[in-house]
Amino acid sequence: MIQSNTITKELDVFAIRKQFPALNRQVKGQPLVYFDNAATTQKPQVVIDALVDYYTNYNANVHRGIHTLAEEATAAFEASRDAAQRFINASSREEIIFTRGTTEGINLVAYSWGRKNINAGDEIIITEMEHHSNIVPWQMLCEEKGAVLKVIPQQDGELLLDEYKKLLSSKTKLVSVVHVSNALGTVNPVSAIIQLAHQAGALVMVDGAQSTVHLDIDVQAMDCDFFAFSSHKVYGPTGIGVLYGKKHLLEAMPPFQGGGEMIKEVTLEKTTFNDLPYKFEAGTPNIGDAVVLKAALDFVTRIGKEKVRNHEIELLAYATEQLVQLPGVRIIGTAATKVSVVSFVIDKIHPQDIGILLDNRGIAVRTGHHCAQPLMHCFGIPGTIRASFAMYNTKEEVDQLIVGLQKAIKMLL
Amino acid sequence: MSDHKTIQETENEIVEEFSLFDSWDDKYEYIIDLGKKLPVLEDKHKLDENKVRGCQSTVWLVADSENGKVYFKADSDAVIVKGLISMLIRVLSGHTPDEIIQASLGFIQKIGMTTHLAQTRSNGLLAMVKQMKNFALAYKIKNSMQHGERSTETKSN
Numbered sequence: 001m002i003q004s005n006t007i008t009k010e011l012d013v014f015a016i017r018k019q020f021p022a023l024n025r026q027v028k029g030q031p032l033v034y035f036d037n038a039a040t041t042q043k044p045q046v047v048i049d050a051l052v053d054y055y056t057n058y059n060a061n062v063h064r065g066i067h068t069l070a071e072e073a074t075a076a077f078e079a080s081r082d083a084a085q086r087f088i089n090a091s092s093r094e095e096i097i098f099t100r101g102t103t104e105g106i107n108l109v110a111y112s113w114g115r116k117n118i119n120a121g122d123e124i125i126i127t128e129m130e131h132h133s134n135i136v137p138w139q140m141l142c143e144e145k146g147a148v149l150k151v152i153p154q155q156d157g158e159l160l161l162d163e164y165k166k167l168l169s170s171k172t173k174l175v176s177v178v179h180v181s182n183a184l185g186t187v188n189p190v191s192a193i194i195q196l197a198h199q200a201g202a203l204v205m206v207d208g209a210q211s212t213v214h215l216d217i218d219v220q221a222m223d224c225d226f227f228a229f230s231s232h233k234v235y236g237p238t239g240i241g242v243l244y245g246k247k248h249l250l251e252a253m254p255p256f257q258g259g260g261e262m263i264k265e266v267t268l269e270k271t272t273f274n275d276l277p278y279k280f281e282a283g284t285p286n287i288g289d290a291v292v293l294k295a296a297l298d299f300v301t302r303i304g305k306e307k308v309r310n311h312e313i314e315l316l317a318y319a320t321e322q323l324v325q326l327p328g329v330r331i332i333g334t335a336a337t338k339v340s341v342v343s344f345v346i347d348k349i350h351p352q353d354i355g356i357l358l359d360n361r362g363i364a365v366r367t368g369h370h371c372a373q374p375l376m377h378c379f380g381i382p383g384t385i386r387a388s389f390a391m392y393n394t395k396e397e398v399d400q401l402i403v404g405l406q407k408a409i410k411m412l413l
Numbered sequence: 414m415s416d417h418k419t420i421q422e423t424e425n426e427i428v429e430e431f432s433l434f435d436s437w438d439d440k441y442e443y444i445i446d447l448g449k450k451l452p453v454l455e456d457k458h459k460l461d462e463n464k465v466r467g468c469q470s471t472v473w474l475v476a477d478s479e480n481g482k483v484y485f486k487a488d489s490d491a492v493i494v495k496g497l498i499s500m501l502i503r504v505l506s507g508h509t510p511d512e513i514i515q516a517s518l519g520f521i522q523k524i525g526m527t528t529h530l531a532q533t534r535s536n537g538l539l540a541m542v543k544q545m546k547n548f549a550l551a552y553k554i555k556n557s558m559q560h561g562e563r564s565t566e567t568k569s570n
Contacts, residue, residue: 028437350491352469353445357493360437368469382471382490411438411445412492 011311016303017392019044030362033397038182038210038341038388039366040232043296047236050295054288062287063261063278077287080294081277084242087297088208088227089218094276095250097243098290102209103133105228105243106176108280109205110137112253113226113245114174120146123171125202127152127159127188128378129181132371134207138176152177154378157184157333165196172202179211183370183386184333185316185341187215194223203249209233213390214312214339216305219244231289236296240289243280250276257282308391312340315389319398326405332384340389343370346405349412351385357408363401420512423504424520431524440524441493448495451502454488465537465544470494472537476548482507483552485545497526497538505545510553514546 017023022042025032034042054076060069062077081096090096099105114137118124124138128151142149148171152164168175175197180187194204205226208217212229219227226245232238245253255262255273259282264272273279300308319342323329328347346354355367368383369376376383387401418426434440458475465472470491477484485506487498504520505513526538 350470350494352491353493357441360441383469407438411442 009307011303011307011391013311013392013394017394019046020392021045021048023392027362027364028360033361033363033393033400035387035389035393035397035401036364036366037390037393038185038233038386040238041213041235041390042392043237044235044299046299047292047295050292051237051288054291059288061284073287073291076291076294077285080290080292083294083297087217087301088212088229088242088244089220090244091220092247095244095247097245097250097277097280098285099228099241099243100239100286101230101232101241102207102228103230105226105241106134106205106207107137108243108256109226109228109245110141112256112280113203113249114138114141115144116252116254118142118145118147118173121171122147122173123150123167123169124148125150125152125164125167125172125175125177125197127177128154129157129159129184129186129188129372129375130176130178131182131207131209132373133209134176134178135374147173151374154186154375157181157186157335157338159186159188159193161189161192161196164193168196168200168202170201172197172200174203174205176205176207178207178209180208180214180339180341181333181372181375182210182341183372183375183384184335184343185210185338185388186333186335187211187337187339190224191222198223210339210341213300214305214309225249231293231296234296235299236293237289240286240293242293247276250280253280255279255282259283261285303391311391312389312393315393315395315398316340316342318395319387319389319401322398322402323405326402327409329405332379332381341386342388343384343386345381345384346409349409351383353412354385354405354408357411358401358404361400361404361407363404365401420504420508420516424516424518427500427504427520428523437525444496444500445492446496447499448489448492448497451488451495451499452486454486458486459488465540469537472498472541474498474541474544474548476545476552478552478556481509481556483510483513483549485548487541494537498541501541501545505549510549510556513549514553516546518542 020042023032058069058072060073062074081093084096085093099108118141124142124147126134126138138149150167152167153160175193177188177190177193179190190206197204203225206224208227208229213234228243230241262274262279262282264274320331323344324331330345332343332345351367355365358365366386370386431440454473459473463473463475465474470489472489472494474487485502487502489495489498505516
């Protein structure tokens with residue numbers, strides 16, 4: 001009895017690995033160790049099958065056709081929207097806009113909400129640990145409107161909330177913050193950030209690119225105004241993502257792009273726009289990948305986020321413990337609450353050299369600035385080596401990473 | 414200096430050397446060793462304008478011309494990249510602009526470096542080659558201007 005109890009509580013990693021065909025391949029003559037999950041996760045067979053099934057059996061354009069295939073495609077497309085709504089606990093399906101990914105979600109808000117609501121002298125707050133995707137759209141908006149971009153500083157990978165409080169004022173119109181840092185793994189206290197912003201009368205956009213796969217997302221409890229995530233970091237296909245926005249905000253926003261699908265009626269003089277969410281989905285959407293997103297989200301839910309999280313955190317602790325014992329290794333970002341991302345540098349060794357030598361042993365890590373150059377600048381480093389763990393990674397793989405690093409260090413020094 | 418060897422001869426020499434290695438570890442050991450041995454570039458050359466764009470690591474590359482031949486010096490903060498530059502310098506340095514521009518550099522593929530270091534932004538190998546050829550082209554134009562080729566002068570006016 002005790003045994004079966006343990007099995008239900010713990011993740012059966014062996015069974016999970018069997019569902020990811022890419023993990024069977026060899027790289028440079030060795031079994032692949034894939035530790036670049038924060039960049040994109042591998043795909044389970046159910047996701048691959050769902051994509052093949054869509055193109056094999058019911059590929060059609062959505063919403064317009066009267067024929068059977070169009071009806072099936074539309075039903076699957078909309079079922080995926082419902083799945084996304086459940087996954088982040090949005091209050092209505094109209095609040096779920098399909099995008100190409102997190103970057104497009106942020107750009108949509110910056111373009112549509114931003115250009116309508118931001119004026120000269122207004123202030124937008126971001127943080128020092130943003131991905132370039134959550135910096136550049138706001139820089140562009142501020143430049144265009146004469147608004148001011150303010151930045152919450154961080155220390156050792158944690159945001160300084162006292163500094164944030166000082167930045168907030170009646171001029172603050174929007175706070176856009178990364179939920180989980182892609183470069184460091186820090187889980188930011190978004191609920192507190194949102195509460196403070198709302199007290200100051202500002203809206204909050206949360207970049208959920210890294211958090212959605214690891215944490216339980218409840219946009220209503222979080223009370224964020226906008227939330228964006230990408231399917232491909234949640235075991236789903238690339239090229240599809242979700243933007244959540246509170247309904248009354250989305251309704252008041254002008255369309256992002258013009259074209260088919262987003263219209264109600266077009267005469268050559270005037271167009272009336274369609275209702276949510278279609279107002280923001282101009283043109284034929286990425287139907288195939290949108291449909292398959294449901295398969296990915298259902299897969300994650302079926303396995304259970306909490307179980308996965310426990311497993312990943314155990315790997316993170318194990319890897320961190322092993323890494324700090326290596327000569328010259330320094331962990332970058334030591335926040336108290338992290339997801340399974342460990343970023344580090346090694347004395348006198350360039351991250352790229354490590355990346356090349358690890359790849360030579362079939363180990364995939366990410367090296368470089370992780371599209372977070374301002375953050376790297378804060379730490380005074382050009383980049384880091386980043387290992388990020390997913391549900392299918394094992395302690396044995398971490399051991400291989402450590403051996404690979406020991407050999408690389410020996411070769412390079 | 415490899416003054417009396419052609420670019421192709423030096424390329425063949427490198428391919429031969431690499432054929433002696435059994436494993437990728439050995440190849441990398443060798444490249445790392447080359448990187449460590451590459452003479453340090455003086456700080457006065459480590460300027461933003463001498464950086465090669467498109468590399469994950471920082472690569473500085475400078476060129477000089479003497480008696481119609483082009484000489485390269487380079488450095489990087491990453492040692493494997495430095496080893497790769499060292500090979501490119503060995504092959505290309507001390508040759509005429511035309512020889513450098515026309516060099517096929519097939520050795521890079523033959524020693525497995527294009528498949529092994531994928532052609533992504535992080536590699537930088539292709540960016541370095543392009544930069545070296547650009548230098549050669551610049552010296553070719555400069556030399557022809559100095560030799561007073563009227564046609565070039567007329568065109569530029």
